[in-house]
Amino acid sequence: MTTQQRLGTKRLVVGAHYGTLDFIVQRCTAVIMAIYTLIVFFGFLFSSEMNFEAWQHLFTFHLGVLPVGQLLATLAFFSVAWHAWIGVRDIWMDYVTSAGLRLFLQVLTVLWLVGSIVYFAKVLWSL
Amino acid sequence: MSDSASKPRPQFRNLSAAQLLSYHLPLAGKSSILHRVSGALLFLSLPLILVPLFAASITSPESYAAMREWVAHPVCKLILLVLIWGYLHHFCAGIRYLVFDLHIGTEKASMQKSAGIVFGVSLALTVVFGLKLFGAW
Numbered sequence: 369m370t371t372q373q374r375l376g377t378k379r380l381v382v383g384a385h386y387g388t389l390d391f392i393v394q395r396c397t398a399v400i401m402a403i404y405t406l407i408v409f410f411g412f413l414f415s416s417e418m419n420f421e422a423w424q425h426l427f428t429f430h431l432g433v434l435p436v437g438q439l440l441a442t443l444a445f446f447s448v449a450w451h452a453w454i455g456v457r458d459i460w461m462d463y464v465t466s467a468g469l470r471l472f473l474q475v476l477t478v479l480w481l482v483g484s485i486v487y488f489a490k491v492l493w494s495l
Numbered sequence: 496m497s498d499s500a501s502k503p504r505p506q507f508r509n510l511s512a513a514q515l516l517s518y519h520l521p522l523a524g525k526s527s528i529l530h531r532v533s534g535a536l537l538f539l540s541l542p543l544i545l546v547p548l549f550a551a552s553i554t555s556p557e558s559y560a561a562m563r564e565w566v567a568h569p570v571c572k573l574i575l576l577v578l579i580w581g582y583l584h585h586f587c588a589g590i591r592y593l594v595f596d597l598h599i600g601t602e603k604a605s606m607q608k609s610a611g612i613v614f615g616v617s618l619a620l621t622v623v624f625g626l627k628l629f630g631a632w
Contacts, residue, residue: 491550
């Protein structure tokens, strides 16, 4: 009970703070995606000539032995999936009142996103 | 208080489809619901359109050329234009929310103004990318 704190004058905040975690994650992943968008956009803009090699290079470049291009793209994609999970789950929680249907849709959402991650990672890391 | 007692105001709780048409949603509200719609759109297109297109674009010179051929189709261009708008709206509206988290611009008047800026910037950028997509240069 030592971690209890009051927000404002009335509300006693208790629990496991899952909502706080989601709130923070939604914002951190948003910032990561925004920064990565700008990295790719300016990489694209300042490529002297845009063709297949230059485009692929944006996602496969190495710094020393580190596959930085692939790592950044993968981390950004994890951000997309986590961000989408929180957002889409919020949509189900707002509009779907039947608990059974909501659980079904939430499971479908997880499968949809994990499938996307595996698909993306397979393509990116087999280059 | 006495005003609201003497003059009953219309109440909108759970909106029916008919009420939706007469309900005046302020600009900030329009930006908000479109943030949700564009997010859902991007979520649905992720494994269906976005990752497949990305995969084709980076796998090999042949698949890159094939991707360019698909994208040249007018229907594909329209679908991409909608997704480009969705991305740009979600991006701009999202930055507005991040600024609110810093307790900047949370007064009613400035919230309407910043919602207008979100529409202005995201639609202008959509036009720019759209012109590029349809080969204006």
